[in-house]
Each structure stands twice: as structure tokens, then as C-alpha cells.
Amino acid sequence: xxxxxxxxxxxxxxxxxxxxxxxxxxxxxxxxxxxxxxxxxxxxxxxxxxxxxxxxxxxxxxxxxxxxxxxxxxxxxxxxxxxxxxxxxxxxxxxxxxxxxxxxxxxxxxxxxxxxxxxxxxxxxxxxxxxxxxxxxxxxxxxxxxxxxxxxxxxxxxxxxxxxxxxxxxxxxxxxxxxxxxxxxxxxxxxxxxxxxxxxxxxxxxxxxxxxxxxxxxxxxxxxxxxxxxxxxxxxxxxxxxxxxxxxxxxxxxxxxxxxxxxxxxxxxxxxxxxxxxxxxxxxxxxxxxxxxxxxxxxxxxxxxxxxxxxxxxxxxxxxxxxxxxxxxxxxxxxxxxxxxxxxxxxxxxxxxxxxxxxxxxxxxxxxxxxxxxxxxxxxxxxxxxxxxxxxxxxxxxxxxxxxxxxxxxxxxxxxxxxxxxxxxxxxxxxxxxxxxxxxxxxxxxxxxxxxxxxxxxxxxxxxxxxxxxxxxxxxxxxxxxxxxxxxxxxxxxxxxxxxxxxxxxxxxxxxxxxxxxxxxxxxxxxxxxxxxxxx
Numbered sequence: 001x002x003x004x005x006x007x008x009x010x011x012x013x014x015x016x017x018x019x020x021x022x023x024x025x026x027x028x029x030x031x032x033x034x035x036x037x038x039x040x041x042x043x044x045x046x047x048x049x050x051x052x053x054x055x056x057x058x059x060x061x062x063x064x065x066x067x068x069x070x071x072x073x074x075x076x077x078x079x080x081x082x083x084x085x086x087x088x089x090x091x092x093x094x095x096x097x098x099x100x101x102x103x104x105x106x107x108x109x110x111x112x113x114x115x116x117x118x119x120x121x122x123x124x125x126x127x128x129x130x131x132x133x134x135x136x137x138x139x140x141x142x143x144x145x146x147x148x149x150x151x152x153x154x155x156x157x158x159x160x161x162x163x164x165x166x167x168x169x170x171x172x173x174x175x176x177x178x179x180x181x182x183x184x185x186x187x188x189x190x191x192x193x194x195x196x197x198x199x200x201x202x203x204x205x206x207x208x209x210x211x212x213x214x215x216x217x218x219x220x221x222x223x224x225x226x227x228x229x230x231x232x233x234x235x236x237x238x239x240x241x242x243x244x245x246x247x248x249x250x251x252x253x254x255x256x257x258x259x260x261x262x263x264x265x266x267x268x269x270x271x272x273x274x275x276x277x278x279x280x281x282x283x284x285x286x287x288x289x290x291x292x293x294x295x296x297x298x299x300x301x302x303x304x305x306x307x308x309x310x311x312x313x314x315x316x317x318x319x320x321x322x323x324x325x326x327x328x329x330x331x332x333x334x335x336x337x338x339x340x341x342x343x344x345x346x347x348x349x350x351x352x353x354x355x356x357x358x359x360x361x362x363x364x365x366x367x368x369x370x371x372x373x374x375x376x377x378x379x380x381x382x383x384x385x386x387x388x389x390x391x392x393x394x395x396x397x398x399x400x401x402x403x404x405x406x407x408x409x410x411x412x413x414x415x416x417x418x419x420x421x422x423x424x425x426x427x428x429x430x431x432x433x434x435x436x437x438x439x440x441x442x443x444x445x446x447x448x449x450x451x452x453x454x455x456x457x458x459x460x461x462x463x464x465x466x467x468x469x470x471x472x473x474x475x476x477x478x479x480x481x482x483x484x485x486x487x488x489x490x491x492x493x494x495x496x497x498x499x500x501x502x503x504x505x506x507x508x509x510x511x512x513x514x515x516x517x518x519x520x521x522x523x524x525x526x527x528x529x530x531x532x533x534x535x536x
Contacts, residue, residue, distance in 0.1 A: 037143045043153045045161055048144065052165045055136045055172050058234060059084045059302045063131070063313045073125075073132050081125030083313020084133070085302055085409055090122055090480045091183065091517065096481035097344035097498035098472070099387075100260040101321075102380045103336075112377070113503035114492075114510045118518035118536045126183065127520050131178045132282035134190065141166060141192040167223035171238045174216040175246055181209050181257055181515050182483055188530065200527045209256045213250060217243050227276040231294040235301075242300035243404075244272040245412035248420045255427075256487045263429030270421035271431065273299065274440075278414040283395075284359050284448050287413065288329075290406040291394045297415065301408035304399055311414050315390065315405035318477070323386040325368055333403040340384025341476075343372045344498035348472045354454040363389045374499055389477045415474055418444055423467045438462050444474055465490065486515045511535060 004184055041047050062082045064074050073082045080086055086231075093099040094111035101108050110116040116123060144162050154162070173191075180187045189204035189212075190271045204212070218351050221244065227241035251266035279296040287297055304315045315331065324335025349355035349364070365386040366372065374383040392407050393399055400406040422437040442456040449455035457466070468488045472481065485491040494509030502508035513535025526534050 005245055009233070037148070041143060041148075041152060043158065045153070045158045048158070048162050048165055051143075052168060055133065055140065055169060055424050056303070057309075058129070058133050058136060060304060060309050060314055062313070073128050076121060076125045076128065079312030080317075081121050082129055083125075083317070084129050085315070086313035086317045086481070087122055087126040087129065088179070089318065089477075091126060091208040091483045093477060094339075096485055097342055097501075098476050098481045099339055099345075100342050100374050100377075100384055100500060101339050102374075102377055102383065109377070112500050114514050115503055116517070118513075118521040118522075118524065118532065120518075123517050124520040124522065126517075127180075130180050130183075131190075132514070133176045134173050137169040138190060138192045138194070140169045141173075141467075144169075152449060163223050164225065167220040168238045169218040170216050171224065171243055171246075174213045174220070175238075177209060177213050177216075178250055180245060181206060181213065182253065184519060185209075185257070185516050185533065186531070187519070188523070188527065200529055202529050203531060207258045210250075210254065210260075214247070217247055217250075227273075229296045229298075230278070235293060236303045238300060241273050241276050241278065242412060244269045244276075245299050245417055248273065248417055249412075249467045252420050252424060253483065253487055261428070263424040263427045264431055265429075266424040267421055267429045267431040270417045270424070272423070273414065273417045280414055280443060282447070285363070285389075285391070286395045287410065287415070288390045288407065289395050290392050290400045292408050292410070295413075297413050298408065298410055299412040299414060299417070300410075302411055303408050304405040306406050307402040308318050310404055310475075313532055315392075315409055318390045318409070319392050319405055319407065322363070322388055323368060323381075326365065326386065326388050329393075330388055330390070331399050331403055333405075335378045339387075340374065341387050342374065342384060342499050345472065345476055346372055346385055347410070348469050348476075348506070351469060353448070354451065357449050357451040357454050358473070359450060360448045360476075363387055373505075375505065377500070387477060410478065415444055416478075416480070419467070419471050419474060422462075423464075423471075426462070426464055426467060434459065434462070441470065444470075448474070491515055 014223055040051070058072065060406055065358050071082065078091055080499065090111055094101055094108070095114055100112050107116065107120045110120060111122070126399035142179035144166055149159050149162060156265060173316050183208040186203055187209065189209070190201045194201065221240060224243060225239040226235060227239050228234065247269040248266050251262035254260045278299060281297045285379070286292070289296060292298055293301065293303070302314065303309070314400050319330055319332035320334040320336045322330065322332070322335065323337055327335035348365070349361040354359070365388055368386050369384070371383055372385055376383050390407055392403060392405055418440040419521035422430055423442050425434060425437040438457065440457065441462070445455040445457065446452050468484060468490065473485050482491065490496040492510050492512045492514050497507030497509065499505060499507055502510045513533065516533050518533050518536035524530055
């Protein structure tokens with residue numbers, strides 16, 4: 001991740017395609033003489049490897065404070081509002097029944113209350129990060145065609161390796177569009193064939209975007225690496241299993257996104273992952289520790305490597321958001337004390353009589369608070385429940401080289417795939433039996449429960465209400481909760497409320513249009529091709 005300078009040159013050309021937001025979405029100026037692809041690339045594989053690395057690195061780092069000259073997206077804070085994981089986490093967790101942030105930074109209370117507008121700096125940051133990543137992939141694909149490789153005198157070995165890299169870039173672009181579909185639905189569309197220069201991108205409707213994501217992933221699949229669970233030389237590269245997991249998630253949400261029942265396809269691709277040799281961690285908590293890069297449950301990570309990936313976003317934020325009381329225990333570089341679990345998350349566990357035997361619940365540190373409710377939004381320390389899910393500590397208790405984050409963020413892991421398959425069965429998907437689905441759920445529960453006899457559920461327990469709760473217990477704080485609540489029809493109405501939903505302590509329903517985020521007002525104002533999402 002240190003060797004990523006080359007792609008920045010290409011990105012200056014590629015990113016300017018998205019000209020409607022060039023005042024905000026910009027890159028560090030460079031000498032014009034460097035804007036030559038043959039300077040960036042050549043006949044050796046190293047430059048292509050380094051360029052691909054920038055695409056992956058953008059999910060982890062992007063600069064820290066707003067004035068940092070090394071930021072890849074300027075005009076917003078690189079350590080927070082331009083950080084892929086940190087912004088995604090806020091949009092999925094703070095804007096749900098899981099978490100609450102007591103900070104009063106612009107835009108944060110709006111997530112707590114589900115009251116944001118198109119001028120939110122965090123929504124703007126998420127949007128520009130996604131499209132910056134898309135532009136990086138576009139630039140890579142534009143500069144690695146067969147003709148260009150041949151003109152540079154690349155050997156057959158280099159051409160074969162770049163073919164794999166191109167599949168990875170196509171997958172990464174499709175994955176960013178999948179997040180854009182989930183968050184925004186109808187967005188601007190650009191690919192490697194789009195005109196570089198002043199042309200403003202057209203808006204693609206959600207139905208066509210869904211088809212594009214699906215077709216791109218299927219086209220990339222043959223050239224991706226085969227799955228090799230656990231640590232290996234290609235750890236962190238998107239392989240076929242990462243693609244299958246992304247399709248599993250896409251198909252599970254297809255009815256929400258575009259009104260299509262694709263639950264059978266969800267089961268098909270979930271089974272591809274399950275049959276690829278991945279295994280659940282023996283202990284639930286080990287999935288979220290500093291050496292989880294060796295985990296057989298990890299399908300696709302956002303990699304963190306200490307000083308090589310220093311940032312105030314990503315895993316640094318997830319480790320530091322907890323109470324200062326647990327800073328030494330989790331080996332975090334700080335104890336920021338801003339984020340707490342809402343009582344609604346705790347209640348997901350208290351619905352079950354055996355909740356004290358669930359190791360997942362024990363990550364909610366009720367031992368450190370007497371006030372499970374957030375009665376004061378400005379009290380950093382004495383409201384809500386501290387959470388210690390992520391540890392910058394190895395499974396054996398040893399610590400990595402420093403308090404900089406070494407813990408990888410699991411963008412896809414096997415536990416989610418089990419849940420996807422089980423829910424798809426409940427929703428009528430074919431390809432797996434009901435008893436098979438219950439078996440996968442019970443595998444997760446037996447892993448989580450200290451009392452293995454208390455863990456299994458029976459057929460009578462297995463329904464959609466249970467599934468939403470079980471997803472909440474298994475996947476909390478992993479940047480998926482808002483999507484789950486929307487899919488289950490529980491997000492905006494008043495039939496399910498949680499503390500501070502709607503801006504009141506007891507919670508209330510909000511307008512249905514909040515199920516989708518707005519396109520940033522900057523882009524709407526400067527691109528006449530875009531139509532704002534309903535309600536904003």
C-alpha cells in the first residue's frame with residue numbers, strides 16, 4: 001500500500017470525467033509532462049501491480065485532515081468524511097437501531113435522528129469516495145487494453161497477469177456501484193468508455209444499474225483467482241469467492257432495489273462460497289482481532305497494516321470509538337468515547353432467555369454502565385452501552401507492533417453468507433432446504449453460545465422476525481444494519497422505533513423517503529442530467 005503513486009497520475013485524467021463536481025472531487029496537481037500513460041505503465045508487471053494497489057488502498061486510506069496534500073479526494077476531511085469504511089459505518093449503523101454518536105459534528109446528529117438533507121458533508125463524502133474508486137478502476141481498465149499492452153511490448157506472462165488484474169478492477173468497480181445502488185439507487189454512470197473531459201455523466205436508473213452490476217460481476221468471474229481461504233500471497237485480492245459473496249448480497253436485496261425476486265440466485269451464490277472451503281472461526285470474537293488476516297472465515301477484507309495504513313478513518317475509528325476504560329484492553333490508539341450501542345441493540349439479545357450465554361452479547365459492556373438508555377445526547381461518557389467488538393490484539397493475547405490498527409475489516413465473511421442463504425430460503429428461494437438453512441443458523445449460534453445446548457433453534461422458531469433479530473445479533477457494528485432494516489420494511493415507519501429515531505428520545509416514525517439517501521446537492525446543482533431522489 002506504500003507503492004501507489006502511479007495511479008494518481010492516471011486518476012487526474014479519469015476523475016475529471018465526473019466534471020459536475022470538480023470543485024470538490026479533485027486530486028493533487030502534478031506536472032503535465034507526467035500525464036503520459038507510458039510513464040505510468042510500461043512492459044513490467046510492477047507498475048500494474050502498484051496501480052491496482054491504489055484501488056484497494058482507497059477502501060482503507062485516503063488522507064487524514066482536510067488540508068493534507070496527500071489526500072486523493074480533497075474538499076472534505078480525508079480521515080472521516082472521505083474514509084470509505086468510516087462513512088459507510090455511520091450511514092449504516094448510526095442511522096439504525098444499533099449505534100448512537102454523542103458528537104455534534106455537522107451531519108452526525110442527522111444520522112442519529114434520520115433527518116439528513118442533500119447538503120450533509122458525510123453523504124457528500126460517501127458519494128465522492130465511491131465515484132473516486134469507480135474512476136480509479138475506469139482509468140486502470142482504459143490503460144490496460146490488449147492494444148496498449150501490445151504497444152508497450154508486454155510479455156505473455158505480464159499480459160496474463162494483467163488479465164487477472166483487469167477482472168479485479170471490474171469487480172471493484174461493480175462493487176462500488178453496488179454500494180451506490182444500495183445507498184442512492186439512481187446515480188451518475190461512467191465507465192472506461194466514457195468521454196474524458198467536460199461531458200457531464202448521464203444518470204442511470206436503478207433497474208439498469210442492477211443489470212450492469214450483475215453483468216460486470218459475471219463477466220469478471222472467469223478471470224478472478226480461485227478461492228484460497230486463509231492467509232496466502234494473494235490475501236486481500238478479490239477472488240471468485242468475494243464476487244460470489246457480493247452477488248449473494250445483491251440478489252438478497254434485489255426485491256428491495258428493483259422489485260425482482262432473486263432469492264434462488266442468492267442461494268446459488270451463497271452455496272458457491274460455502275463449498276469453497278471457508279470455515280467459521282471457532283470463537284466469534286476472533287473474527288475481529290488483529291490476526292484475522294489468517295482467518296478461514298474471512299472472504300474479502302479491507303486490509304489494515306499498522307503504520308503502513310495510518311488514518312483516522314476505518315478501523316482506527318472503530319477501535320477508538322469505544323470507552324477510554326477499554327483502550328488498553330483493545331489496544332486502541334485512543335479512547336474517543338463518542339459512540340455507544342443503543343438500548344435497542346441490547347434488546348435484541350434480551351428477547352432470548354439465554355442471552356447471558358451468548359458471547360456476542362458480552363461485547364456490549366453492560367458491566368461499564370448503569371444507564372443503558374441515551375438520555376442525554378451530549379454526554380459522551382454516561383449514556384448508552386460501550387462496545388468492544390474490534391480488538392487490535394491477536395487471538396493468543398499478544399499485541400501487534402503498535403497501537404495503529406492491524407485488524408482487517410471484514411467486508412464479506414462466511415457468517416453473513418450463512419445468514420443470506422437462510423433468509424433467502426424463508427423468502428421462497430430454491431436450492432436449499434429449510435432444515436439445511438436452520439443448520440447454518442445453528443452453526444452460527446453454537447459458535448456464539450457458551451452453553452451449546454441453549455444455542456439451537458427449532459423449526460417453529462425459524463421465521464423472518466427471528467432472522468432480522470439474528471442478523472442484528474451476528475452482524476452488529478459491521479456496516480449492514482440499515483440495509484437489513486430497509487429490506488425487512490422496518491426502517492422508516494412507526495411500527496418499529498428505537499431511541500432517537502425521528503429526533504425524539506422514545507423514537508418515532510420518519511418519512512419513507514429516508515430509506516434512500518439523497519444525491520449531494522453540489523452534484524444536483526451542477527449536472528442538469530441528474531434528478532434528485534424523491535423527498536429531498
